[in-house]
Amino acid sequence: MVDRKLSPNFKLSEFTDSQTAARRGIDNTPDAESLRNLQRLARTLEDVRVVLGDVPIRISSGYRSAELNRAVGGAKNSAHTRGLAVDFTAPAFGSVLATAKAVAKSGVAFDQIIHEYSQWVHLAIPAEDAPPRGELLSIAKGTGYQPGLKNLA
Numbered sequence: 001m002v003d004r005k006l007s008p009n010f011k012l013s014e015f016t017d018s019q020t021a022a023r024r025g026i027d028n029t030p031d032a033e034s035l036r037n038l039q040r041l042a043r044t045l046e047d048v049r050v051v052l053g054d055v056p057i058r059i060s061s062g063y064r065s066a067e068l069n070r071a072v073g074g075a076k077n078s079a080h081t082r083g084l085a086v087d088f089t090a091p092a093f094g095s096v097l098a099t100a101k102a103v104a105k106s107g108v109a110f111d112q113i114i115h116e117y118s119q120w121v122h123l124a125i126p127a128e129d130a131p132p133r134g135e136l137l138s139i140a141k142g143t144g145y146q147p148g149l150k151n152l153a
């Protein structure tokens with residue numbers, strides 16, 4: 001797959017690279033609609049980056065083809081499969097929880113922010129023409145999704 005910039009600080013490969021996909025030979029090339037969503041997602045991440053003080057953002061999972069999503073045990077109909085969600089950390093800013101909270105209160109429009117296992121922030125944008133729900137959730141091992149951003153473990 002030919003790499004390209006989606007926005008000044010983010011390349012497509014940052015959203016599509018996956019060790020699982022590489023290991024299992026899974027094609028993780030986004031379709032046209034997912035690619036458009038990834039471009040919007042990258043622009044949102046640029047805003048997030050500014051909010052966090054221009055620190056580097058480390059993406060652990062972005063786009064997942066249906067096959068890759070199954071392989072990693074992602075939720076069915078996960079926003080990742082449509083290029084609408086990204087899992088990231090910003091260690092230079094602070095903890096995962098602090099990062100999630102800073103983005104949540106920043107005014108950046110989002111559909112969902114999930115503080116996941118105290119390991120990464122799941123940030124989802126709404127589908128095109130859908131309103132942003134601004135939903136905040138946390139999850140830890142064995143807790144299921146809980147409302148709000150907090151440490152559950």
Ligand SMILES: [Zn+2]
Pocket residue numbers: 061080085086087121122123
């Ligand atoms: Zn996620």
